[in-house]
């Protein structure tokens with residue numbers, strides 16, 4: 154027990170309930186520790202098996218004789234299943250069940266009837282499954298024991314201590330295989346009839362702790378299993394998510410990625426970066442190190458460089474640059490999210506709190522009220538359209554159509570993608586006048602002249618005639634009521650066979666994801682996120698039949714609906 158003490162002493166100061174009335178188990182455990190505070194329940198049950206049979210407690214002397222004579226001259230197995238239940242009481246009782254079993258082989262000598270009856274008449278077999286107790290007179294029946302002797306007595310102390318060691322050892326020393334999770338049902342119990350026997354069978358009436366509806370199955374010490382560690386690291390990722398976002402936003406705002414790209418070798422030391430971005434050495438070094446940890450930068454010795462991911466998405470002038478959207482997130486979405494609690498309490502957008510100005514019309518009041526804010530918003534839309542536009546444009550075969558109108562097309566990025574993907578298609582980009590007047594800023598150098606620009610308000614003005622109406626990231630901004638106004642205008646402009654292509658983040662039908670859609674919804678004003686079938690229904694009510702839904706696995710999905 155001296156060797157066990159460092160492990161078993163982990164129980165010191167805890168109230169341990171031995172969920173068994175077995176005096177032998179109690180003795181084994183109390184011999185090795187003192188028990189104080191209420192947080193562990195230990196259950197155990199022992200069975201004897203021979204010839205594929207489980208031997209229970211004998212019901213009378215004849216039964217004991219039948220059992221012992223069956224064991225005579227043969228090897229049998231003694232199994233003890235143990236459950237360690239770590240209890241934790243918060244609002245509800247949480248608990249973690251760690252269970253395992255131990256098998257010991259026992260061989261009985263050839264036993265004469267006289268010897269058996271002498272033993273049976275001693276009274277010892279009657280409260281013991283298998284009909285014997287190895288630690289007392291029954292020991293004389295045994296030729297050999299292979300395995301843990303105490304397991305036959307009723308408690309596999311050696312393995313129990315190993316499990317305790319794993320439970321209470323520092324994270325890192327535990328492997329998934331070391332904690333078997335399967336044996337939970339046949340665990341021992343607080344026996345109501347007094348003596349709970351070693352070598353007994355499990356009680357079918359014993360509570361199945363895994364299926365108690367009222368208790369939440371959560372692991373108190375879950376961080377000490379592989380699965381628990383995964384959950385913990387997911388928790389930490391969630392808790393730190395805002396820090397990671399802010400590191401990305403700050404490094405972008407300070408042009409760290411552009412600065413590194415512009416250096417002769419594509420690499421710079423922290424002090425050079427600090428000088429270039431006009432920031433402190435200490436702060437820059439911390440920022441660069443954090444960027445390395447997030448995979449945004451790489452470091453060789455003292456030299457920092459962009460990673461492939463940063464080169465792809467984070468250089469200001471890259472074809473797939475997300476800088477516009479990052480800036481929008483930092484300057485607009487971030488302040489809104491700092492008021493999330495109020496937004497949740499009130500069920501309203503927090504634009505006024507965040508920016509000191511109400512926004513009845515999101516676009517006119519919030520995005521387009523100031524030139525630089527409008528430009529920033531347009532850059533954000535542009536960067537997402539550049540990244541996702543090709544997948545949306547190629548989602549469906551549009552070869553039979555000649556004209557398309559991209560309603561609320563913003564910078565035209567999506568319209569150009571459609572023109573590129575469909576050589577027979579001319580695309581009219583339609584947006585508010587204040588947007589159209591700035592769309593020239595975003596005109597690609599190889600701009601296709603099949604793309605034209607028309608200014609107007611899609612709720613009020615006549616819509617350009619087209620075979621295909623594209624609504625990319627439009628409908629989510631509006632209530633069902635406004636969506637109906639817009640769709641009825643489109644339906645009026647459509648001839649039979651014309652179609653509407655809606656591109657949005659489609660929520661899963663059970664609204665359990667994707668999280669980027671559900672997170673975005675938190676800062677919405679009057680709009681809402683919808684599933685593909687919700688969009689389909691909205692369109693159906695205006696005479697459009699859903700032809701196809703495409704999950705692009707890019708940022709935006711798409712649905713194509715044809716006018717009947």
Ligand SMILES: C[S@@+](CC[C@H](N)C(=O)[O-])C[C@H]1O[C@@H](n2cnc3c(N)ncnc32)[C@H](O)[C@@H]1O
Pocket residue numbers: 516534535537538560561562563564567583584585588609610611612624625626627630
């Ligand atoms: C979220 S952005 C989507 C931009 C673009 N479709 C895309 O996917 O990148 C919404 C667009 O709808 C435009 N919009 C908002 N209200 C409008 C209206 N009443 N009439 C025309 N366009 C409008 C905005 O100017 C903006 O460009």
